[in-house]
Amino acid sequence: MQRFDSFLATGSGSGSVELDLDDDTATVRLRSRWMGVDRPERLELRFVHRSRAEHHGVLELTAATADGVPVPPPTGDEALLPLVVEYLRVPSTSVYLHPQSMLTDMGALGYAEWTQRFDLVLLVVEDYAWPEGEPWTQVREALDKAKLETTRD
Numbered sequence: 001m002q003r004f005d006s007f008l009a010t011g012s013g014s015g016s017v018e019l020d021l022d023d024d025t026a027t028v029r030l031r032s033r034w035m036g037v038d039r040p041e042r043l044e045l046r047f048v049h050r051s052r053a054e055h056h057g058v059l060e061l062t063a064a065t066a067d068g069v070p071v072p073p074p075t076g077d078e079a080l081l082p083l084v085v086e087y088l089r090v091p092s093t094s095v096y097l098h099p100q101s102m103l104t105d106m107g108a109l110g111y112a113e114w115t116q117r118f119d120l121v122l123l124v125v126e127d128y129a130w131p132e133g134e135p136w137t138q139v140r141e142a143l144d145k146a147k148l149e150t151t152r153d
Contacts, residue, residue: 004120004148010103010112013037017146019087019120025049026059028085030142039138040066047085055089058125066135074131081129083136085122085143092119095147118147 007016013034020027030043043066047059061083064071074083094117097103106112124144130136 003151005151006115006118006146006148008112008114010106015142017122017142017148018151019122019148021049021057021087023049023051028059028143030139032138032142040135042067043135043139043142045139057087059085059087061085064135064139071135074136078131079129081126083130084125086125088121088123090119090121092117092149115147115149118149120148120150122146122148 002021003018004021005016005018008014013032015032015034016030018029018031026047026049028043028045028047030045031041032039032043033041043064045061046063047061049057049059051057061073063073095115097114103112103114107114122143122145124130124140127140127144130140
């Protein structure tokens, strides 16, 4: 199993994405706790993993829970296609943060921290086909273009 993760923490809250990638399956754990945001704090998503090339693969959603409660799979009326996330492995790269981003100053003052490097990028496939509403909006926002780093234990 390979593990990848990403996080952002500020004085207003925190969020993280953790991906466990096995040969045939994958699990994503999303944690999110932000002031003034009423969303599940813990989401766990289970996927079938299909490697398509050495540095590319797809994850097709099979099950989800929100704060430990099973989330019914979307019906054909709610999702136009199966819910799929692609990943791309890239050489270890520094996360770009715009110099005018508030996070730059917050980090310098010790009020924010985040993943500094990444070697895997997630891409939500056909995001128009995903259901509207929670928890799917939260999942889409957290996973699309997420930059994760290999966890070194």
